[in-house]
Amino acid sequence: xxxxxxxxxxxxxxxxFLTGCATxxxxxxxxxxxxxxxxxxxxxxxxxxxxQGLELHVAKMEAANQKVAPGLYAExxxxxxxxxxxxxxxxxxxxxxxxxxxxxxxxxSLINNVAKRNTAKAEVKS
Amino acid sequence: xxxxxxxxxxxxxxxxxxxSAPAAKKDLSAFNTAAPRSILVVPAINKSxxxxxxxxxxxxLTVPLAEKGFYVFPVNTAKxxxxxxxxxxxxxxxxxxxxxxxxxxxxxxxxxxxxxxxDAKYALITTTVTVEFDYRMVAxxxxxxxKATQSMQYSPQNNNSSGNPLVDLIATAISAAIxxxxxxxxxxxxxxxxxxxxxxxxxxxxxxxxxxxx
Numbered sequence: 437x438x439x440x441x442x443x444x445x446x447x448x449x450x451x452x453f454l455t456g457c458a459t460x461x462x463x464x465x466x467x468x469x470x471x472x473x474x475x476x477x478x479x480x481x482x483x484x485x486x487x488q489g490l491e492l493h494v495a496k497m498e499a500a501n502q503k504v505a506p507g508l509y510a511e512x513x514x515x516x517x518x519x520x521x522x523x524x525x526x527x528x529x530x531x532x533x534x535x536x537x538x539x540x541x542x543x544x545s546l547i548n549n550v551a552k553r554n555t556a557k558a559e560v561k562s
Numbered sequence: 563x564x565x566x567x568x569x570x571x572x573x574x575x576x577x578x579x580x581x582s583a584p585a586a587k588k589d590l591s592a593f594n595t596a597a598p599r600s601i602l603v604v605p606a607i608n609k610s611x612x613x614x615x616x617x618x619x620x621x622x623l624t625v626p627l628a629e630k631g632f633y634v635f636p637v638n639t640a641k642x643x644x645x646x647x648x649x650x651x652x653x654x655x656x657x658x659x660x661x662x663x664x665x666x667x668x669x670x671x672x673x674x675x676x677x678x679x680x681d682a683k684y685a686l687i688t689t690t691v692t693v694e695f696d697y698r699m700v701a702x703x704x705x706x707x708x709k710a711t712q713s714m715q716y717s718p719q720n721n722n723s724s725g726n727p728l729v730d731l732i733a734t735a736i737s738a739a740i741x742x743x744x745x746x747x748x749x750x751x752x753x754x755x756x757x758x759x760x761x762x763x764x765x766x767x768x769x770x771x772x773x774x775x776x
Contacts, residue, residue: 463629463771470625473638474748477617506628507636514639538600538633541668546643 464505467493473511487515506536510543522550588764593708596701598670599770600633602663605641606695607652610680616652619677619695619751626755627673631772635667643667652676664702671707674698679713682745687731690717693750697758699766708766712758714750 468489476486490512497504513528526547533543603623606616620637628634647666649655655663660672679694694713701707759766768776 461775463631463775466625470621474618474621477614477621506633507624507639510636510639514636514642518642532636536633538668538670539635542635542639542643546639549646 465493465497465502466505467496467508469493469505469508469511483515483518487512487519490515504531504535506539507532509535510539510546513546517550522554526550590708590767592701592705593699593767596671596703596705596707598632598699598701598707600635600668600670601627601673601699602635602640602667602669602671603627603637603673603675604644604655604663605652606675606677607656608677608680610677612680615677615680615747618747619675619680622748622751622755623673623675626752626759627769629772630759630766631769631775633769633771635669640667659704660700661702661704664700670702672700672702674700678711680747688717689745690715691745691747691750692716693747693754695751695754695758708764710758710762710764712754712762714754714757716750 472482472486472489476482490508494504494508494512509528509532513525513532516522516528517525529543529546529550532539533547603620606619608616620641624634624637643666644650644655649658656674656676663672664670674697676696676698677693678696679692681692683690683692692713692715695711697708697710697712698706699708758764
């Protein structure tokens with residue numbers, strides 16, 4: 437029995453060795469962001485799945501009080517914007533702005549642009 | 563006891579393995595002087611025949627750079643913003659002054675990638691898939707702070723020979739047919755990025771969020 441435990445630990449260590457150097461310790465959880473983005477480029481109809489996938493991931497991170505990886509709020513915001521939902525887009529851009537100070541310049545101009553669009557009642561091309 | 567010894571041995575390998583002796587490093591003083599916190603990744607110039615290559619490549623660049631400790635501007639949002647400004651093609655975007663792009667996004671540095679190769683060469687029974695990228699990073703003041711070229715190649719090898727030449731031939735033909743139908747460039751692209759940003763001798767220094775972790 438004790439040997440079995442050691443064996444398991446040994447296997448785990450071996451796994452760590454084989455993957456450890458390549459991935460290092462991750463700073464963030466991405467929730468499949470890159471794969472979903474790839475799929476949405478491959479097949480634009482997958483944009484809906486991309487949006488839903490990001491929504492789920494962001495909700496999970498927030499519920500666990502974990503920092504959302506850089507850019508994910510904004511990407512979700514842009515997907516909302518492209519789907520015609522300026523209000524949700526601004527909410528996401530605002531979260532990105534608060535989470536990542538580096539994003540402030542871009543987020544401010546995106547938020548201003550949505551406000552302008554809304555006052556002009558322009559249709560958002562998806 | 564036997565296992566315990568083995569485990570200690572392995573643990574030592576794990577703990578020291580990553581800190582192996584660095585190869586001859588290139589001069590990173592320009593990068594360190596600029597000390598960027600944020601990187602804008604713009605759509606790539608495509609010199610391959612695959613029109614989808616720039617988008618696919620774009621989807622692979624965020625994670626390794628962000629995990630390296632930088633704020634990476636959301637690539638799809640950046641692409642959207644550039645399109646709103648009338649910039650659709652990599653060529654067009656790469657021709658803009660880097661200072662202008664950096665200013666537009668509030669970025670400390672801009673990463674430009676040119677796709678040199680993204681192809682599958684079909685031989686009689688095997689297929690060789692190749693990607694090759696030129697990477698170039700420019701600071702917001704227009705100074706080039708880092709550049710590298712990386713290629714990756716994959717050709718399915720028939721390593722597990724069955725001892726029967728005909729069976730081996732069929733197995734190889736099947737694997738070539740699968741690759742031919744849908745050559746998968748993503749793993750190769752991810753490997754190229756990993757080597758060039760993280761593992762290779764010319765890897766970029768850690769960014770502020772990775773440094774804060776250490």
